Amino acid sequence: MGNLFNAIPTDLAEEVFESIITSQSIRIERIVSKGHETPENSWYDQDEHEWVCILQGSGTLEFVDGSTKTLNVGDYVNIPAHVKHRVSATSVDPITIWLAIFYR
Numbered sequence: 001m002g003n004l005f006n007a008i009p010t011d012l013a014e015e016v017f018e019s020i021i022t023s024q025s026i027r028i029e030r031i032v033s034k035g036h037e038t039p040e041n042s043w044y045d046q047d048e049h050e051w052v053c054i055l056q057g058s059g060t061l062e063f064v065d066g067s068t069k070t071l072n073v074g075d076y077v078n079i080p081a082h083v084k085h086r087v088s089a090t091s092v093d094p095i096t097i098w099l100a101i102f103y104r
Contacts, residue, residue, distance in 0.1 A: 004055060005097070015031065015032065016030075027102040027103075034090065042086060043085065049079065054073055059089065061085050
């Protein structure tokens with residue numbers, strides 16, 4: 001048994017990606033961010049669909065078409081495979097805890 005709010009690393013100089021479940025068709029991760037963002041002009045272009053939810057804090061996603069979505073606690077979004085996106089902001093206090101589900 002695990003808890004998504006326990007064992008938060010104290011050193012958050014880098015964003016933390018932790019696998020919870022991995023199989024051929026699905027990958028579930030907890031992501032912990034503290035003011036992190038994707039480097040400017042860098043885009044995620046993934047082979048998998050990604051469903052992401054904010055459990056704590058907030059985060060802003062930017063899409064290559066210029067649109068943005070700011071997610072707060074409980075908000076979620078599904079990002080189809082190969083839709084280029086980046087994280088343009090995450091909260092510092094409280095830290096941001098994401099639940100991400102990657103699937104085919």
